[in-house]
Amino acid sequence: MGAPKREKRYAMAMDTKKCVACSACVLACKAENQVPEGFCRDWIVEEVRGAYPNLKAENRSERCNHCSDAPCVDACPTGASHYAEGGVVLVTHDKCTGCKACVASCPYDARYVHPEGYVDKCTFCLHRVKEGKLPACVTVCPTSSLTFGDLNDPESEISKLLASRDHKVLHPEAGTNPNVFFLS
Amino acid sequence: MMAISRRTFIQAGSAAAGATVLGVGPATQWFGLTPDVVHNPGTEGVKVVPSFCELCFWKCGILAHVNGEGRVTKIEGNPAHPLSQGKLCPRGTGGTGLLYDPDRLRQPLVRVERKGQQVFEPVSWEAALDKVAEGMQRIKQRHGAEAFALFKHGYGGDWFKRLMKAYGTPNITHPSYAQCRGSRQTAFELTFGNGVGSPEVTDIENARVLTLIGSHLGENMHNTQVQEFARAIERGAQIVAVDPRFSTAAGKARYWLPIKPGTDTALLLAWMHVILEEGLYDAAYLEQHALGLDKLKAHVADKTPGWAYTHTGIPTQTIVETARFVASGRPASLIHPGRRTAWYGTDTQRGRAIAIMNALMGNWGRKGGFFMPNSMGVAKFTGEPAYPEHKHAADMPKGVVYPFAGSVLSHGLRDASIPGHAEYDIKGWMVYGTNLLQALPDQNKTLEALKNLEFSVAIDVLPAEITGWVDVVLPEATYLERYDDLHTPGWRQGFAALRQPVVPPMYESKPGWWIAKEIGKRLGLDAYFPFDSAEDYIQQRLAKDGRSLADFAETGVLLDKASPCYIEDGLAPVFGTPSGKIELYSQQMADAGLAPLPDYEPPDEPPAGHFRLLFGRAPTQTFGRTVNNRFLGEVMDTNVLWMNVRTAKEQGLKHGQQVMLVNQDGAKTGPIAIKATQRIRPDCVYMVHGYGQRAKGLKFTHGKGASDSAMVTRSSIDPAMGGTGMNNNFVRVERLEAV
Numbered sequence: 001m002g003a004p005k006r007e008k009r010y011a012m013a014m015d016t017k018k019c020v021a022c023s024a025c026v027l028a029c030k031a032e033n034q035v036p037e038g039f040c041r042d043w044i045v046e047e048v049r050g051a052y053p054n055l056k057a058e059n060r061s062e063r064c065n066h067c068s069d070a071p072c073v074d075a076c077p078t079g080a081s082h083y084a085e086g087g088v089v090l091v092t093h094d095k096c097t098g099c100k101a102c103v104a105s106c107p108y109d110a111r112y113v114h115p116e117g118y119v120d121k122c123t124f125c126l127h128r129v130k131e132g133k134l135p136a137c138v139t140v141c142p143t144s145s146l147t148f149g150d151l152n153d154p155e156s157e158i159s160k161l162l163a164s165r166d167h168k169v170l171h172p173e174a175g176t177n178p179n180v181f182f183l184s
Numbered sequence: 185m186m187a188i189s190r191r192t193f194i195q196a197g198s199a200a201a202g203a204t205v206l207g208v209g210p211a212t213q214w215f216g217l218t219p220d221v222v223h224n225p226g227t228e229g230v231k232v233v234p235s236f237c238e239l240c241f242w243k244c245g246i247l248a249h250v251n252g253e254g255r256v257t258k259i260e261g262n263p264a265h266p267l268s269q270g271k272l273c274p275r276g277t278g279g280t281g282l283l284y285d286p287d288r289l290r291q292p293l294v295r296v297e298r299k300g301q302q303v304f305e306p307v308s309w310e311a312a313l314d315k316v317a318e319g320m321q322r323i324k325q326r327h328g329a330e331a332f333a334l335f336k337h338g339y340g341g342d343w344f345k346r347l348m349k350a351y352g353t354p355n356i357t358h359p360s361y362a363q364c365r366g367s368r369q370t371a372f373e374l375t376f377g378n379g380v381g382s383p384e385v386t387d388i389e390n391a392r393v394l395t396l397i398g399s400h401l402g403e404n405m406h407n408t409q410v411q412e413f414a415r416a417i418e419r420g421a422q423i424v425a426v427d428p429r430f431s432t433a434a435g436k437a438r439y440w441l442p443i444k445p446g447t448d449t450a451l452l453l454a455w456m457h458v459i460l461e462e463g464l465y466d467a468a469y470l471e472q473h474a475l476g477l478d479k480l481k482a483h484v485a486d487k488t489p490g491w492a493y494t495h496t497g498i499p500t501q502t503i504v505e506t507a508r509f510v511a512s513g514r515p516a517s518l519i520h521p522g523r524r525t526a527w528y529g530t531d532t533q534r535g536r537a538i539a540i541m542n543a544l545m546g547n548w549g550r551k552g553g554f555f556m557p558n559s560m561g562v563a564k565f566t567g568e569p570a571y572p573e574h575k576h577a578a579d580m581p582k583g584v585v586y587p588f589a590g591s592v593l594s595h596g597l598r599d600a601s602i603p604g605h606a607e608y609d610i611k612g613w614m615v616y617g618t619n620l621l622q623a624l625p626d627q628n629k630t631l632e633a634l635k636n637l638e639f640s641v642a643i644d645v646l647p648a649e650i651t652g653w654v655d656v657v658l659p660e661a662t663y664l665e666r667y668d669d670l671h672t673p674g675w676r677q678g679f680a681a682l683r684q685p686v687v688p689p690m691y692e693s694k695p696g697w698w699i700a701k702e703i704g705k706r707l708g709l710d711a712y713f714p715f716d717s718a719e720d721y722i723q724q725r726l727a728k729d730g731r732s733l734a735d736f737a738e739t740g741v742l743l744d745k746a747s748p749c750y751i752e753d754g755l756a757p758v759f760g761t762p763s764g765k766i767e768l769y770s771q772q773m774a775d776a777g778l779a780p781l782p783d784y785e786p787p788d789e790p791p792a793g794h795f796r797l798l799f800g801r802a803p804t805q806t807f808g809r810t811v812n813n814r815f816l817g818e819v820m821d822t823n824v825l826w827m828n829v830r831t832a833k834e835q836g837l838k839h840g841q842q843v844m845l846v847n848q849d850g851a852k853t854g855p856i857a858i859k860a861t862q863r864i865r866p867d868c869v870y871m872v873h874g875y876g877q878r879a880k881g882l883k884f885t886h887g888k889g890a891s892d893s894a895m896v897t898r899s900s901i902d903p904a905m906g907g908t909g910m911n912n913n914f915v916r917v918e919r920l921e922a923v
Binding site: 015017018020021022023024026027028030031032033034037038040046048050051052053055056057058059082084085090092093094095123126127130136139140141142143144145 | 218219220221222223224225226227257258259260261270271272273274277278280401402403405407410411413414415417418430432433434435436440442803804814815816818819820828829830861862863864865866
């Protein structure tokens with residue numbers, strides 16, 4: 001079980017301190033990936049804690065965590081959900097029957113059923129990454145809150161960021177080994 | 185289909201990559217024979233066109249991707265453009281939602297009467313333009329050219345400004361002055377002899393302490409400013425957020441001061457009191473550059489933190505602590521001037537207080553304060569005859585002068601359209617890209633004015649409410665379908681950016697330059713349009729310096745050489761005040777009979793059971809201009825009423841409950857859902873501006889949310905520059921009766 005060891009391990013660091021929750025990432029993703037009306041592959045969470053006037057806020061841009069131990073891959077009966085290059089979790093449209101086992105297994109609620117019948121979600125824009133570009137959300141982000149890169153490369157910007165900044169993952173208790181990190 | 189050998193078939197089943205023609209049918213699926221391929225959504229353009237955005241007024245550089253079918257698939261930030269630096273805000277990303285808005289105006293429309301009913305009849309461009317020329321000619325003959333006014337917003341408006349100047353009227357206005365940033369601009373001009381401009385010359389990225397007072401940067405999504413805001417945070421800059429609402433920026437602040445609305449000036453004066461008393465100001469800078477320090481000291485001597493506490497609700501100790509903290513960041517302690525500051529009718533004084541605070545920090549011209557902008561010298565267009573003489577504008581009531589009005593007042597021209605209000609009456613309107621029913625306070629007055637007009641025409645992309653009130657409606661091409669003039673704003677480094685068509689105009693829409701020129705032709709004003717097209721116009725400008733449109737082919741942007749823009753670079757600041765110095769004490773104000781040092785006037789108190797209505801922005805919307813954009817609407821398609829959780833409970837209101845709002849004069853808007861939140865003071869409510877559109881033609885947004893504009897039936901006029909203070913309106917909440 002788990003993603004096979006690969007040369008690269010693609011990951012994302014999301015800076016909650018810089019993010020202004022503007023949703024540019026959501027819309028850039030929708031345009032890039034032709035995400036149908038009413039759905040999105042990434043989304044914004046504004047978490048505010050405390051009571052007036054003692055408040056704390058955290059803004060997050062969330063998406064599929066491309067877990068190294070992805071429950072969706074385990075749950076998929078057809079092999080449609082799989083680990084692709086760099087450990088990115090993808091769904092092969094033609095193999096997917098839309099059974100939603102993966103949707104139920106994902107602790108991050110990152111998946112939806114595309115009107116064409118297959119399950120869809122964030123791909124880390126692997127089609128762009130393979131061409132040497134960054135994911136659309138990373139490219140557009142006006143606050144540069146999103147950093148994408150290879151965790152197996154200690155010299156990558158993301159490796160350095162994670163080495164120098166406090167960070168967390170979402171639902172660590174799920175044991176999924178997520179590859180999206182939130183800098184705080 | 186190609187022939188496939190047995191051997192290839194096996195390879196496809198065992199390898200991740202390979203022939204894709206096999207990936208169909210349940211049999212192959214279940215045996216895992218479908219190869220895994222990385223799906224490409226195919227949105228990368230076969231053509232990528234650089235231009236600049238028009239979803240707001242910031243004018244970021246864009247790269248528009250066009251696919252093989254000629255459809256714009258996506259819009260990205262242009263890395264070569266200094267204002268976007270490869271990034272875009274959500275609205276810029278959503279430009280396709282405007283281009284492909286099914287509600288767009290498609291053909292020229294003329295108001296006619298059919299069976300006793302007024303209707304719009306689609307007509308040819310010839311017929312529509314003839315009608316406009318006829319209407320304008322008639323007004324000129326009967327009342328003089330001055331009786332015709334242009335209201336404009338957006339970059340294409342300058343073509344119509346040219347038309348109006350040629351026609352002979354001074355009544356050319358944009359609501360973005362008196363209804364938005366005018367008081368701030370005027371206050372900085374009075375103090376520093378320089379406005380902060382647009383884009384503002386704030387050096388946010390180098391600030392050590394950034395004070396946001398009435399600026400909700402981050403929700404106010406000015407791309408470059410937000411980029412710099414994030415970079416400043418990354419570098420460890422500290423934020424002081426003064427806002428009745430826990431804004432996004434307040435969520436990142438070291439200090440959030442939930443100030444009582446309308447009392448900013450009291451806080452600013454108390455900050456000055458502490459800073460002057462404790463000697464925390466930049467004495468050397470002021471000695472060299474400023475006048476009136478002693479008068480200021482005397483003026484604020486009694487404006488103690490204790491005094492300010494009674495007005496602002498900010499504890500005395502917090503005022504002292506934040507004053508020291510703000511001063512600790514100097515000379516990179518930027519007190520942001522804000523943008524829309526048309527709030528209480530005392531806004532020039534408030535703007536002056538912000539300007540003076542910045543002066544005490546030694547900010548103007550300094551890194552982390554305000555940079556001194558450079559702009560690219562592209563030669564002006566010439567070749568038109570001198571413009572005709574005319575009377576002065578009719579934008580002030582009879583016998584009234586606002587001495588520091590820096591621009592023609594939009595509400596003033598509206599009022600002048602109600603007979604007898606001004607020195608002379610306005611009888612005709614041209615409205616370009618601004619929905620005056622939402623942009624101006626007091627909608628009833630705007631409707632009354634419209635009913636008094638002899639002729640009116642609107643040029644717009646969408647059927648905004650204003651288009652339903654005019655005689656002729658002309659459909660303009662969107663910014664993605666047209667040329668406009670070059671954009672050469674002041675910035676750290678000067679540059680020129682090109683707007684050019686990404687795709688041809690849809691339907692029968694036409695670019696603004698063409699519309700203006702065609703109307704001009706019909707009015708016998710050809711000579712004022714000595715160019716064949718906007719392209720030719722730009723080309724003529726560029727040719728004077730040996731440049732050409734071809735210079736923009738690669739990136740859409742021409743960068744000037746890098747030039748110094750800070751005192752630290754050895755540049756001396758130039759202050760355009762009468763004294764040539766920073767005027768802490770304003771002799772100009774004194775001479776005009778106005779307070780030469782900022783005075784604090786308490787705002788009106790809400791009547792019992794009412795809340796002060798505040799309004800602002802969300803990152804995905806630029807007021808009424810974008811609320812019908814279905815793509816942006818996927819993130820936010822209505823506004824909600826922010827109300828403090830405890831207040832909501834006291835009122836017996838639940839989160840999500842739909843209510844109507846009724847203001848102090850009985851005006852009503854809604855329904856709107858309650859957002860019960862910890863993030864706002866108990867004495868005010870807040871909503872995002874732009875919703876509650878009444879135009880049925882805006883099919884997506886019609887009926888969604890409430891209109892703050894409908895609640896602004898009162899405005900307090902700023903005596904210095906004539907701006908309309910619009911935050912002096914109060915609402916109560918009315919439960920929706922079960923239907």
